[in-house]
Amino acid sequence: MAKKKDSADKRHRQSEERRMRNRMAKSAVRTSVKKFVALTQKKDPESEAALKEMVKKLDTAARKGIINKNAAARKKSRMQKYFNAMKAAQ
Numbered sequence: 001m002a003k004k005k006d007s008a009d010k011r012h013r014q015s016e017e018r019r020m021r022n023r024m025a026k027s028a029v030r031t032s033v034k035k036f037v038a039l040t041q042k043k044d045p046e047s048e049a050a051l052k053e054m055v056k057k058l059d060t061a062a063r064k065g066i067i068n069k070n071a072a073a074r075k076k077s078r079m080q081k082y083f084n085a086m087k088a089a090q
Contacts, residue, residue, distance in 0.1 A: 025057075025066045032057045036079060040086050051083055 032054040039047040055076055062072035 005090065008086075022066045025061050025064070029057045029061050029067070033075070033079065037082070040083055043086065043090060051079065054079060061073075 032050070036047060036050040036054045039050050058067070058072040058076055061070040063069045
């Protein structure tokens with residue numbers, strides 16, 4: 001007789017898939033922040049494009065509930081402030 005799968009097994013599979021999806025999204029956000037900071041410190045003109053990409057990833061993660069919307073807003077604000085300070089220093 002075949003073993004019957006129960007709802008706990010399905011719930012475990014679902015939570016594992018969500019965990020991996022959330023983990024990838026958080027990693028993408030962190031990577032984009034690091035890329036933005038590195039480009040800004042080098043005074044690279046590509047830093048503005050990196051800022052836009054980072055904001056997009058933060059907004060997407062916040063919209064999907066992966067990170068808190070206020071945390072995303074705080075990080076965007078700090079990075080924009082950092083960008084403006086570096087731009088003014090040039």
